[in-house]
Amino acid sequence: MYAVVKTGGKQYRVAAGEKIKVEQIAADVGQEVVIDQVLAVGNGGDLKVGAPLVSGATVTAVVLSQGRHDKVRIFKLRRRKHYQKHGGHRQAYTELQISAINA
Structure with missing residues (x-):
């Protein structure tokens, strides 16, 4: 069984037991999170x-x-204008272990 969920403005195909990295969610390590934006559910x-x-x-x-x-x-x-600019970015993420899909 798999599901397509939406979180952080992106869509992910997930199945029970998988690990995914999503945009940062305000939750503590070990806490259980329920994602209710399910776009599709497939079973076989x-x-x-x-x-x-x-x-x-x-x-x-x-x-x-x-x-x-x-x-x-x-x-x-x-080029030729004496303009250079350096920058960087590190995106925060939350790693999730999918435990169950409730259809």
């Missing part, structure tokens, strides 16, 4: 698609860790 050849959400479907997950991705380097340059 059977697929239930919501319009836009599947009513009554939830995905339960446990927070494994909070962290930050690798740094993305940003470099801007205007």
Whole structure:
């Protein structure tokens, strides 16, 4: 059984037992999180698609860790204009272990 969930403005295909990294969620490590924005639920050849959400479907997950991705380097340059700008960004994430899909 799998589900397509929406969190942090992105969509993820998840199944029970998988680990995923999503945009940061305000939760402590070890805490159980319920994702209620389920777009689709599939079981073998059977697929239930919501319009836009599947009513009554939830995905339960446990927070494994909070962290930050690798740094993305940003470099801007205007040639012959004596302009250079350096920057960087590290995106925060939450690692989740999917425990159950309730359809």
